[in-house]
Amino acid sequence: MTEERPREKKSLRSVRASREGGARRRLGTEERRSQLLELGIDAFSREPYDAVSIEEVAARAGTSKGLLYHYFPTKRDFYLAAIAEVSKRLLASTDFTSVVDPLTRLAKGLSAYADFIDRHGLAYGALLRSGIGMDAQALAVIESTRGTFAARLIESFPGPVSQLARTALVGWIGFVEATSLDWVARRAVGRDDLIRLWSTTLVSLTEQFGMGATV
Amino acid sequence: MTEERPREKKSLRSVRASREGGARRRLGTEERRSQLLELGIDAFSREPYDAVSIEEVAARAGTSKGLLYHYFPTKRDFYLAAIAEVSKRLLASTDFTSVVDPLTRLAKGLSAYADFIDRHGLAYGALLRSGIGMDAQALAVIESTRGTFAARLIESFPGPVSQLARTALVGWIGFVEATSLDWVARRAVGRDDLIRLWSTTLVSLTEQFGMGATV
Numbered sequence: 517m518t519e520e521r522p523r524e525k526k527s528l529r530s531v532r533a534s535r536e537g538g539a540r541r542r543l544g545t546e547e548r549r550s551q552l553l554e555l556g557i558d559a560f561s562r563e564p565y566d567a568v569s570i571e572e573v574a575a576r577a578g579t580s581k582g583l584l585y586h587y588f589p590t591k592r593d594f595y596l597a598a599i600a601e602v603s604k605r606l607l608a609s610t611d612f613t614s615v616v617d618p619l620t621r622l623a624k625g626l627s628a629y630a631d632f633i634d635r636h637g638l639a640y641g642a643l644l645r646s647g648i649g650m651d652a653q654a655l656a657v658i659e660s661t662r663g664t665f666a667a668r669l670i671e672s673f674p675g676p677v678s679q680l681a682r683t684a685l686v687g688w689i690g691f692v693e694a695t696s697l698d699w700v701a702r703r704a705v706g707r708d709d710l711i712r713l714w715s716t717t718l719v720s721l722t723e724q725f726g727m728g729a730t731v
Numbered sequence: 732m733t734e735e736r737p738r739e740k741k742s743l744r745s746v747r748a749s750r751e752g753g754a755r756r757r758l759g760t761e762e763r764r765s766q767l768l769e770l771g772i773d774a775f776s777r778e779p780y781d782a783v784s785i786e787e788v789a790a791r792a793g794t795s796k797g798l799l800y801h802y803f804p805t806k807r808d809f810y811l812a813a814i815a816e817v818s819k820r821l822l823a824s825t826d827f828t829s830v831v832d833p834l835t836r837l838a839k840g841l842s843a844y845a846d847f848i849d850r851h852g853l854a855y856g857a858l859l860r861s862g863i864g865m866d867a868q869a870l871a872v873i874e875s876t877r878g879t880f881a882a883r884l885i886e887s888f889p890g891p892v893s894q895l896a897r898t899a900l901v902g903w904i905g906f907v908e909a910t911s912l913d914w915v916a917r918r919a920v921g922r923d924d925l926i927r928l929w930s931t932t933l934v935s936l937t938e939q940f941g942m943g944a945t946v
Contacts, residue, residue, distance in 0.1 A: 645870070655860070679919040679920050680920050680924055680928065682919065683910050683913060683914070683919060683920050683924075683925070683928060684910075684928055684932075686909050686910055686913045687906040687907070687909050687910040687913075687928065687932070688906065689909060690905040690906050690907075690908055690909020690910065691902040691903065691905050691906040691909070692902070692905075693905055693909070694901050694902050694904060694905020694906070694908070695898050695899075695901055695902040695905065698898060698901045698902075699898070704894040704897065704898060705894050705895050705898050709895055709898075710898070713895065713898060713899055713902065713940075716939055717899075717902070717932075717935075717936065720932075720935045720939070721932065724931055724935070725928075
């Protein structure tokens with residue numbers, strides 16, 4: 517599948533080289549860590565936590581289980597690092613806080629969000645499903661991702677935001693997440709329709725719950 | 732040990748009688764199962780999966796770990812039964828499909844939903860957080876809960892529902908879930924405001940995405 521391929525050409529190349537048993541390149545510490553993380557994101561996106569084999573991931577990286585544990589001491593650490601990395605990328609790729617005009621900022625942000633779920637749907641699903649009863653730290657990752665989105669939205673408004681308006685924004689983030697997961701699974705509507713659905717819903721919420729007309 | 736796996740009421744009774752000197756009430760099979768399930772819902776609502784101790788739950792029920800495993804062979808079975816029970820109760824308590832008028836049906840349904848999260852907030856959270864990467868069966872419970880809500884909504888509409896409208900309904904369910912979890916955690920707005928937020932959002936979605944005016 518093309519969508520979950522390693523992002524950078526460099527690490528992609530090194531993964532291939534090792535997988536094909538050809539001339540194995542020596543990786544620096546940072547490069548090795550990135551490579552393993554990339555393979556971790558891929559593995560935890562495709563399979564349930566329990567089904568992911570550290571041994572297999574290490575083999576795909578052309579390295580040993582021991583070396584993987586050197587970078588990520590436990591499977592749980594590896595998992596947490598993988599979902600934290602997905603969160604970081606999602607937040608970074610949708611960050612247009614430097615854009616002054618709120619409507620342009622929103623449009624760019626939503627479009628980038630759609631691109632992210634388009635290209636990294638499985639990883640996105642893994643991040644959202646990380647809010648698991650099992651693990652407080654995993655829950656913290658997704659909660660903090662949501663919190664960042666909420667804060668960005670709230671900053672877009674000129675005046676104070678009421679508790680009801682805040683609740684509406686929390687709801688809207690849930691709306692975007694639910695439709696994103698549905699879209700990743702079914703692709704029942706076009707990308708532009710999806711973005712329009714998000715923005716019109718946000719606009720009508722802002723109109724109804726007194727968040728001003730600047731977003 | 733027969734003591735740990737009594738299959739019938741008779742042996743259950745004799746176990747209890749010998750262990751507790753007959754002071755405690757004798758529970759029938761169904762009654763015992765309900766009691767354990769209730770304690771399971773409570774335990775899995777309060778603590779992450781890994782932190783729940785089957786031994787403690789059994790102790791709270793005044794019974795043995797072995798007896799609990801007679802009803803629920805593994806901890807995972809016990810967990811799945813607990814979240815399935817929460818789902819069943821949530822769906823039952825919000826089921827007004829017999830009410831003919833769609834607007835009344837919606838109003839009653841939303842009010843009952845608010846009552847449920849008001850009274851069973853922790854259990855509700857446990858159900859929603861059960862959509863875990865770890866466990867496909869747990870994910871199936873929450874997915875089927877959402878599917879039932881979506882089907883109920885879709886049935887409310889007189890004509891065919893477009894894919895975009897379906898996506899909007901999926902989003903609205905995500906909106907309700909996100910605001911419910913927020914409300915359980917913070918209670919930042921009143922119950923009636925919350926219900927109004929849900930219904931006005933649904934109404935404006937139905938108006939925008941051509942689902943007719945009957946809901």
